[in-house]
Amino acid sequence: MKFTLQINSSPTAGQNGFYAYRFVCELIAAGHQVIRIFFYKEGIYHGYRYSTPPDDELNFSRLWSALSKEHAIDLVICVSAAQRRGLLHPDEAQRQGKLDNDLAEGFRISGLGQMIEASLLADRLIVFP
Amino acid sequence: MKKFLFIISKSACGVPVQEALDQIMSAAAFDQAVSLLFIDDGVFQIKKNQRPDDLGLKATTAIFEALEIYDVNAFYAETESLEQRGLSTQDFCLPVKLLARSQIAAFIKQHERILPG
Numbered sequence: 001m002k003f004t005l006q007i008n009s010s011p012t013a014g015q016n017g018f019y020a021y022r023f024v025c026e027l028i029a030a031g032h033q034v035i036r037i038f039f040y041k042e043g044i045y046h047g048y049r050y051s052t053p054p055d056d057e058l059n060f061s062r063l064w065s066a067l068s069k070e071h072a073i074d075l076v077i078c079v080s081a082a083q084r085r086g087l088l089h090p091d092e093a094q095r096q097g098k099l100d101n102d103l104a105e106g107f108r109i110s111g112l113g114q115m116i117e118a119s120l121l122a123d124r125l126i127v128f129p
Numbered sequence: 130m131k132k133f134l135f136i137i138s139k140s141a142c143g144v145p146v147q148e149a150l151d152q153i154m155s156a157a158a159f160d161q162a163v164s165l166l167f168i169d170d171g172v173f174q175i176k177k178n179q180r181p182d183d184l185g186l187k188a189t190t191a192i193f194e195a196l197e198i199y200d201v202n203a204f205y206a207e208t209e210s211l212e213q214r215g216l217s218t219q220d221f222c223l224p225v226k227l228l229a230r231s232q233i234a235a236f237i238k239q240h241e242r243i244l245p246g
Contacts, residue, residue, distance in 0.1 A: 008245070041148050080151065084144060112155035119242050120131060120159070129245045 004122035005037045010045035011060040020128040036074040036118035047077045047107040061104035068106030075107045137171035137246030149246035157199035164203035
């Protein structure tokens with residue numbers, strides 16, 4: 001089955017980010033297809049390159065990057081949600097006259113249309129609020 | 130075309146409602162059938178006579194009212210949520226159809242893509 005996910009919660013504010021990650025791992029293990037993961041609202045905090053939790057805690061940016069690399073998962077951060085929260089990739093930073101490069105490996109920045117499109121291509125849309 | 134339902138259950142102003150509205154407008158821009166359901170404190174989002182300017186906030190009720198331009202005109206609210214908050218449909222800036230709590234689950238099932246507002 002084809003899945004699209006929307007993740008609205010940050011890795012630190014509650015457990016939903018963790019559940020989302022585990023859910024995606026299980027989807028892959030069960031042979032399902034993940035069309036796209038769209039990070040929206042506080043979910044954009046999963047995509048910060050410089051998240052540096054202590055070594056004995058989970059580093060979500062790295063976990064997602066590794067998952068994307070291994071299984072070619074499309075990780076999309078919402079551009080407007082990201083800008084509101086200070087996550088800028090170099091192009092956007094330059095456009096705004098700022099110097100920044102926050103986006104972790106394997107993520108890309110795009111708009112809400114990508115989420116709607118992916119939800120139409122999927123059999124199931126799952127939202128982690 | 131898929132049937133999208135956005136369930137708005139919180140009264141939070143500012144960014145939370147703006148980000149909900151952005152997603153609602155995106156779905157509508159993709160020519161999808163979009164419905165909005167207001168439950169719990171979410172019913173306050175469309176209450177008339179708000180004065181957000183006083184607090185430096187944007188008038189999001191105006192955006193709700195403008196959704197019609199995007200062909201979004203299916204608005205629903207839960208009867209019990211209104212009653213518990215002393216509201217009636219006349220307090221709203223949108224023409225909402227009322228659904229009883231007992232009808233909500235079946236109503237949600239009629240939709241194919243369900244998102245929190």
